[in-house]
Amino acid sequence: MIPSLTIILLCQLLGEAVTRGLGWLVPGPVLGMVFLLIFLGLRDRIRAKLPEFGKTLDSTGKGLLAHLSLLFIPASVGVVQRLDVVAQYGLGLVVALVVSTFVTLVVTVVTFVVVSRLSGSSIETERQGATHD
Template structure:
């Protein structure tokens, strides 16, 4: 599990360095996770300690939403002023993510069925 935690921290560190070095608006943690994704795609598989660490963190994922919820409570005035814009962007983002997810699922399902035919 220690190897998995160290792997996650290394990729986050690299992402933070890239974000600060190039003054990007994207958070370093997001860049680090994209780099981890690219690493795992190139490697074509994960390793046990990373899987164990991720499973452990996923069990406690709901706890990470508590600070975000508290932030929303403290910004009630701003949210009420911009309610229409926030609602429209949430609706459009939800519809787009559902559509893209459905297309990807359809693509991978068709790819798998073609693979099984041969």
């Protein structure tokens, strides 16, 4: 777990260094994700000779993502304490959020499904991906 976490942190560090060093607008962790993608591609090649290489990376990363909800708590608590700002503008803002989120979900999912049917890339993937429920 510690070697895996080190690799993930190294990717983030590299991402932060590049994006800040070159003055890019991309957030450091996003660039770090690209570096980890490259690393995963290299890992597959190294694994041909060393099958144990980077074995725990998948479980560490997935463990982190399984508890993504936890990571939003600290920032959200700060935000909840300032709900009075929203209250000040009344119901209109909440209605706008609910309506817009609803319409956005519908438009996005329908567009995705329609285009995927038209371009012939739909059915086979429906059964993929394990359900964790």
